[in-house]
Amino acid sequence: MAQETGLFIYGIVPSDVEPTPDAAGVGDPPGEVSAIRHGELAALVSEVSLTEPIGRPADLSAYQELVDGTAAVAPVLPVRFGTVVTGPDAVADLLDAHHDRFAAALDEFEGRIQYTVHGRYDEAKLIGAVLAGDPAAAELAEQVRGHEEAATRAQRIRLGEIISQAVELRREAENRQLVDALGPLVVASAPRAPSNEMDAANAAFLVDQDREDEFVAAVEEYAEQRRELIRTRLLGPLAPYDFVSAHQLTG
């Protein structure tokens, strides 16, 4: 008979971490989160039904809130969303097989937290700047402005391509400036893929918690310098989602 429940793994933590009784996991109703311990490690898990698909917005939010909430008080290695194993024995096997590597990684994240900085261009201002800096684009803009799309399709495509390429180049430069500005204050940085065609910058930073204020102040200054053109957002503190790749198990 097919198994009907499995254990959803949220993250790997030091063995002295324990979930609060009301910590809510994925699933509907939300699963009860518990810790399975092995040596110096523990895995935060909850039971999930294998007949109900997961991945609802509430599931993603529950996963992130639990993992980030843990990261605020203890180092955590997030386990990729959707990882479900057969039961407690499988979790113990996992912790046993990679005990030392996980423990070393957790040591590395002790007292450190991730922040993600995400900047997005003001579309109108950016396009205006591109037109101002490129006479050919400005000429194309004159040709298409106020004319029907069907009649000016070729010019529109060319104009859009120029704008698109200009955005890409500016984005690359902007990302470098962001990393240069914050690099001296952080343990590590990692680029993130743009998530929108108007993305100006997107990068994750691993920050020592005792330099958190300094880091946030620097991001504030970065944002202030660009406020006319870029809307800058700071996400965090987060679990080190973008810094566990070095610890991924490739088998």
Place this chain on the structure above:
Amino acid sequence: MTVSTNQGPPGGALDRGGAGSSLADVVETVLDKGVVIDAQVSVNVVGIQLLEINARITVASIETYLRFAQAVDRFDITPEHQAGLPDLVGGVAGALDEGGAVSGVGGTVGALGGAVRDVVGGLGPGDQDRDQHQDRDQHRDRDQHRDRDRHRDRDRHRDRDRPRRRRDEER
């Protein structure tokens, strides 16, 4: 520290994404991240059914180009409006020069430009990653779970406490 709340000080330039971050932020933050369980243990990994999760990516396409051109109409953008942005009108070469060299912040930084380019140029609608990276706007029709978007906030604010750490309590 000048920023201490989710919204920042009045007039502050920086938005803080806190507990109330949007579904898009959640998807971007957690999707495809985290430790991957390896083959040694994967016999015990259950093939759970994951709902299709759509994330937005940047795809340079004809549609994008046409949309940019529409924006030129929509905003009535003219270069004359840009007098207040002298540092931005130097064109592409200027933007590149200002980038400067990347230095001293670890090996991942060197791949930045390349990574961005790969994503921008490499993912067409037929690409292998499309299940998790479909453009939310362009491929909305294909999203069989589109109703989820309308209810995205419905379940989000469940009370949830943080795990505690024994070590902290003992102090």
